[in-house]
Amino acid sequence: MDNFEFLEDDFAFVGENHESKKEIAPPVTPFFKDFMRRLGKNKGACIGGILIVIIILIAIIAPMVSSYDYAEMNTAIQSTSPNAQHLFGTDRYGRDLFTRVWQGTRISLFVAASAVIIDIIFGMTYGLISGYFGGKVDTVMQRVQEIINSIPSLVILTLLLVIMKASLFTIIIALMLTGWIGMSRITRAQVLKVKEEEYVLASKTLGAGHFFIIFKNILPNIFGQLIIMSMFSIPNAIFYEAFLAFLGLGIPTPQASLGSLINDGFKSILITPYMVIIPVIVLAILMLSFNLFADGLRDAFDPTMKEM
């Protein structure tokens, strides 16, 4: 290196073209593509996802194309075992169980969708406000949340269903009262982390208002993670609906949900076990698929989040 000499044309003036250096950098995989690749590798998540799609499709299509109505009684065919006309048999009022099971699955899916929306609207708002404003607001909101959290949700749910008439609406209200807490905690933790970032400070320095910072700077950065965490409330919501229906506190007849079908079938479990087994299996598969899928989504989104 000692006798090295620079020549005239060793360096060329780049001028305005200095951007061209970027081309040397390795191609960045878009996050979404990377996410899908990791998700595709996860066998459990794939199976779960496929099962969810299948169940949703059947739940939408089956009651539409079925030649029986879920509430239609027929005393001529009471409690018939599964056969070609009635794939899942009929119940003790002669109602077609195939239609009723999928009608019930619709209810479970509806409850699941509501749970996610509730989680996002209530839990996220609560966590955002508490985490972003901090200080006294945070302290009060956290104490309130702690107290609500220390009442067993079982007690809240059962009592609420006593006060209000049992209906789908009541069940959703009950889920609303208990379901948002986990989400608000996660949101708060995420907000606390993100709000110290430089870009938030930059935004503040430029005079942005709270509203702008929350919705334009903070929320877009944590939204993906929150949506994925909200997936975990789905199996929980499905379970609570079935649980309440099984205790006889669910939606009123002739409407059907998986839980109320299990409850009805349980009354004659010794004579016609198929009335219980079929909805139980559908319920188990539904909960299992959502669990597997949510697990897979979380791992694919951020492999380091695994044991949160």
Add this chain to the structure above:
Amino acid sequence: MNKSTMKYIGKRLLISAITLVIIVAVLFLMLKLMPGTPFNDEKLTEAQKLAIYAKYGLDQPFFVQFFNYMKNMLTGDFGVSFGIVRNMQVSDLVGPRILISFGIGIAAVILGTVIGVLLGIYAALHKNTLADTLATIFSVLGVSVPSFVLGLLLLLLLGVTIPVFPILYESSHPLRSSVLPVIALSFGVIANVARFTRSEMISVLASDYIALAEAKGLDRTTIIRKHAFRNTLIPVITILGPILVNLMTGSMVLEQIFSIPGLGRLLVEGITVNDYNVVLAVSFLYSVLYVVMMLIIDISYGIIDPRIRLGKGD
């Protein structure tokens, strides 16, 4: 125990006590909003109804009723049952059921934790083998499949198809009758504990002090028994909270399935016949159990790992 630990415990105790008072108030308010009364018999005339209300103090203003209730509760008097067994003391109604419900719950926790820990450790030591995969599948199933699904399947299999165990609870054979519900209830516990123990054990085995122990030339059994095992078990305390919640909902359904005369069944019965005092007492009992368990978990965790406490304080 040093001063800060005592202060921490004191603070948690205070919060728990306040929470319980709030819970009673909320429960009381909710029950007052309940449609109908325990005396919905159409044969009763207005005058008779008023007389009954006066007898049980239901004609008093809300706050008077509430304070009377709180006052009586502190002396262990939960009032009388209006519907299930008319005029029976609620404490007499609840008392014997506590033993049945708690017996089954505790048996399920012990059985579930022991099997879960063993399964989790075995899976961690044989990571990425067939046994590990099977254990993982088992835990995913156990976590996602609700205990009443399992209860019903067990009932059909071991109660009906191969009638080994009774399908209805027999007071004369409490042990034999409890086998199926305990298995159904412990399934979720096993799954949760095994899953957690496995991941905990794997991270412990990858830590520096295990490498040091290996470098010192200790044999594998000693390392696992003396070093890895203990450090794996401590964090298992943290998942006892969610497990407890599962057990409470699970036992309510299983009591229904196997006709066990326990607390959960009493609560459901009380709700259907509008028996205020019974519903209030059982809900309160569940809340006390929950709050006390959370308190114990928090405190024991705070003592084991003081960093938790510092992190929570701010």
